[in-house]
Amino acid sequence: MPVSTPSARPHVEQLGFDEARREHEALGREIAEHDRRYYEDDAPTISDAEYDALRRRYEEIEAQFPELRTPESLSEKVGARASDKFAKIRHRVPMLSLANAFSDEAIEEFVARIRRFLQLPSDKPLVLTAEPKIDGLSLSLRYERGSLVTAATRGDGTEGEDVTANVRTIGEIPQRLRAADVPEICEVRGEVYLSHDAFAAINERQSEAGKPLFANPRNAAAGSLRQLDPRITASRPLKFFAYSWGEMSSLPRRTQFEMIACFAAWGFKTNPLTRRCSTVEELLAHYRFIEAERAQLGYDIDGVVYKVDDLSLQERLGFVSRSPRWALAHKFPAQNATTVLEGIEINVGRTGSLNPLARLKPVTVGGVVVSNATLHNEDYIRGIGSDGQPIRNGVDIRIGDTVIVQRAGDVIPKVLDVVLERRPPDSKPYEFPTQCPACGSHAVREVNPRTGKEDSVRRCTGGLICPAQARERLKHFVSRYAFDIEGLGEQRIEEFYSEGLVTRPQDIFTLQSRNSRALQRLEKREGWGETSVKNLFAAIEARRRLPLSRFIYALGIPHVGETSAKLLARHFGSFDALRQTACAASDRDSEAFAELTSIGGIGRVVGDAIVEFFKETHNEEMLDALLSEVTPEPEESQAAKNSPVAGKTVVFTGSLEQMTREEAKAMAERLGAKVAGSVSKKTDLIVAGPGAGSKLDKARELGIKILDEDGWFELVGRS
Structure with a gap:
């Protein structure tokens, strides 16, 4: 049966600033939760393509709106914190992630961007390597004088889990490197994975034992490597491809390709499909070759990785945010599915935005069950783009519609299109609420002062009286990249807020003293006990001192995400210095405002938001109360601690x-x-x-x- 042709969503260039910011914040929350499920639980609820699309859209928004460069969708974030089940190993050289691309045009731009950065003329050769992107678990192996001493997972990119005992059981990983050119200190990095045959055998054994089945080989590999009992790891035929490195006391080769050959000579398995390419056409040809061979490889890959071959050029290019400038992952395309839209739910964000969520009849897309999808905003439901022009040929979205759900491209999953031929005859256009479902306050669409256009996001006017906003702000305050208080997650915040125990950030740090005087102490409540309460209070106490950037990020200042918070922390060094400058900067012609907005990565929009935050009396009162309980501490950069220009x-x-x-x-x-x-x-x-x-x-x-x-x-x- 024919369906209406899916039309491309509005380009990022067409978004208004406020619309971009709302989408940016929503992406961040979703990515953070998926990171936790993927890296900590080894149990993702979306496919890699869906996750990659979240990152892609977020980075596109940041490229267009540099003021939004924050990792609420985590552009500075890599992986997730190491599990408490294992000892921790701090990476001497961070284990960063890769930026992603999904089109030929993006690869052309990647190469052009490298040439621009290096001022490399078009007639001068630029060689890159192309290799399959293995869908497994990243691992760093540290050798000293040729002997394997530690093995660590990626973790959050800075600190990983010590899985040395388990890695010693993997036959494809050498315990000793005996070649003459092995550096005294040598960190070899790569991917642990399972073949399709091994994965099937493991799941067969799981089934026979009445245990849960693994969803895919990547989850099985991660679960196998992160066992507390190395004997379980040894029973599973894990494999390893080497393709990168961390700390090296000396580099034995001068190019990426030669380093991979070096690893092979030292006894590591390297991927035979790695090629050197001199043009974009060669890169894309090899990408299509690998894509065609994908089903025959016997293990999972989800794209092709391109890297600048010359290591001296890699050093010049350096890194941006969470990824190197000299490398890019070209991901394989995603898939769509058709299902029924059973309802539309409105969630209120911490900034008061009314965010529509589609409740879908569950549908499996590429092995992942999808039951929710974003609907972006009111106009998107009506079939109108951010530029006021029709999208989806002007077709609106209604409850009861048969819809096409997309796994990649924008906020994932998303409702992409409507199958008009299956629309129920009694369907009615969806009426977006004009009152906040949380507090009943008016919900309005403000006019963007920069563009003169009406904002596409409808926002609750209730402010601090709106329980949804207060709850969301508290959830942000304790989130993973803010205070990150163990045992005080979203569900607990909901509980404490509803009971009036925690309604402001400072209440968290007075909870223990108030509990000791309460008629009904937490220890006596259902679901609690002496141990759980003790652990919660210990976790709160542990956060009375925390890095300055986390403190700044936790405040939830509009436009200030993790990246901006780090920039501000590094520039000002102390919260008092930031606060004094922000207060003085209320005069936009002042030197203080010039200083604030001249910080690399902090522009006029972010500067204005910071100034407005500190102008609010209730925010100043909150800060005074909070700072009487906690101490934000300056952060020292390990990489730059010996630099003559550090801090200057x-x-x-x-x-x-x-x-x-x-x-x-x-x-x-x-x-x-x-x-x-x-x-x-x-x-x-x-x-x-x-x-x-x-x-x-x-x-x-x-x-x-x-x-x-x-x-x-x-x-x-x-x-």
Whole structure:
């Protein structure tokens, strides 16, 4: 039966700022929950394609709106924290993730972006490697003097789980490297996985034993490696592909491809489908070859990874956020499915946004059961794009409709289209509520002052009197990348809020003293006990001191996510300094506001939001009460602690000749410096190239140290 042709959702470029911000926040919450399920529970509830699409959409929004660069959808985030079941190992070199792409055009742009960054002309060769992206569990193996000493999972990218005893049972992982060119310290990284045959055999044994079946080989591999009993790991035929490295006391080769060959010579299994490619056409041809061979490989892959081959170029390119600039994962396409929209539920976000959620008749899409999907906003349901133009040929979405659900592309899962021929004859257009379902306050669509257009998101006007917003703000406060209080999750916040025990952030830290005086103590309540209460209070006490960036992020300041919080923490060093500057910045013509908005990654929109947050009397009262209970602590960058420019504010001006402006900024930030866009009394150093103008003059006037590019390289130790 024919269906209406799915039309592409509005491009990110067509989104208004507020609409982009709302979607950005919603994506963040969803990604964080899926990270927990994937990395900690080894039990994801969506497919890799769905998850990748969440990340993709989020990164597209951030590229268009740099002020939103926060990992509520986690652009700074890698993996999840290590499980408490295992000892922890801190990675000497972070285990980062990869950015994703889904189209040929994105690969062309990736290569073009590298050339722009390096100022590499089109006629100069740029060689990349292409290799299958294994769908398994990332693992780092540390060898000292050739002997395996530790093995760790990725964890959150900084700290992983110590699975050394289990890894020693994997036959494909050498216990000793005997080659002459093995560095004294050598960290080999790769992917632990299971073949399809091994996966089927494990599930057969699970079934015979009456145990739950694994959903897919990746889950089975992760569950097998993360066993407390190494004998269980030994009973499962885990395999390992080596393709990367961490800390190396010396690098034995000069290219990515040669390093992989080196691993093979040392006794590791490497993927035979790894190729060197000199053009975008060669990359795409190899991608299509691997995609065609995918079903015959005998193990799961979900795309192809491209990496710049020359290691010196990799070093110059460096990293951005949670991923290297020199690598990209080209993912395979996703799938769609058809089901029935049984209802529309409105959830109220912590900023008051009314977020429509589709309740679907459960449908399996690529092995994943989908029962909920996003409907974005009121206009999307009506068949109108953010630019006011029709989408889906102007077809609205109604309860009872047969709909097409997409696994990838936007917020996933999403309702993509409607099968009009199956629409019930008595269906009626959905009427979006004009009152908040949580508090009954008016819900309005504000006019965006930047564009003069009506915001696509309807928002509750109840503010602090709205229980949904208060609850969501508290949930954000205790979320994983904020205070992260063990045992105080969303369900517990709901319970405590409903009972009036915790209605403001500071209430969390007075809960124990109030409980000791309460007529009905927590210990006596159903579902509680002495041990559980003791553990909760211990977890709260453990968070009385926490990194400054987490504290800033926990406050829920609009537009300030994890990335922005880290930038602010690094720039100001203390919460008092941030607070004083933000208060002084209420005068938009002040030096304080200029300082705030000149921080790399913090623009006018974020600066305005910070100023407005600190102007609110109730926020100031909350902060005073909260700071009497907790202490935010400055964070020291391990990577930059020995850098001569760590903590210093640097301004680059003029025409840089040996590096691009973007490369210069990346280098300085990698070394722990703060890069500012304007010169002020707080500037420590200015790097001036030819053509430097007013910034150089002001630096001289203020007596700031001035270096040329050669002086900069000499200072930071790069010739």
